[in-house]
Amino acid sequence: MADNKKKRGGADRGLIALSEPYEVAYWSKKFKVTPAKLKAAVGKAGRSAKNVEAYFKLQKHKAADRARIAMSQPYEVSYWSKKFKVTPARLKSAVAAVGHSSKKVGEYLTGKKAAKKAKKTVKKATKKKRAKKKAA
Incomplete structure (x- = not known):
């Protein structure tokens, strides 16, 4: 689905459109990841930029200590x-x-x-x- 460039409100800013190359480039740069990793994260966490950011933070945290005990699980x-x-x-x-x-x-x-x-x-x-x- 193509991005409507006339819509510039908060709802549009908070979503990642993988179909638009400039958005993939922007979000990849913002999160400091490759476009492939961004696409994988969007597949796991959804299109919301907040959810994708939380997903990347969780991945970095897990990488720091793979043998971490998560008492919430x-x-x-x-x-x-x-x-x-x-x-x-x-x-x-x-x-x-x-x-x-x-x-x-x-x-x-x-x-x-x-x-x-x-x-x-x-x-x-x-x-x-x-x-x-x-x-x-």
């Missing part, structure tokens, strides 16, 4: 809970403490697990010592 909460062998509530508290990076959350959780194991080992050792003293 139930399937991710389930996946990471099973992977770290913790409850979703425990995972949520770990994410709140160290951030969304799975690497940092893993270190945080294993650090806590190691501390708990050390406490259990100390308790067992003291029980054995007490038992030996009573026997003697």
Whole structure:
């Protein structure tokens, strides 16, 4: 569908017309992407410039940390809970403490697990010592 050049209102400014080469060039330059990436983003997010901009921001954010734990996605909460062998509530508290990076959350959780194991080992050792003293 051709762009009506007489319409210059806000509704027209907020939409990306892929059929017009000058619009593809403008939006590609504005978002600092290739025309092919712009076309793919419009296919995924729709013609709205705001939606496409949000899509690109999300893609940049995902690229920064591919192993990011998105607590807003139930399937991710389930996946990471099973992977770290913790409850979703425990995972949520770990994410709140160290951030969304799975690497940092893993270190945080294993650090806590190691501390708990050390406490259990100390308790067992003291029980054995007490038992030996009573026997003697």
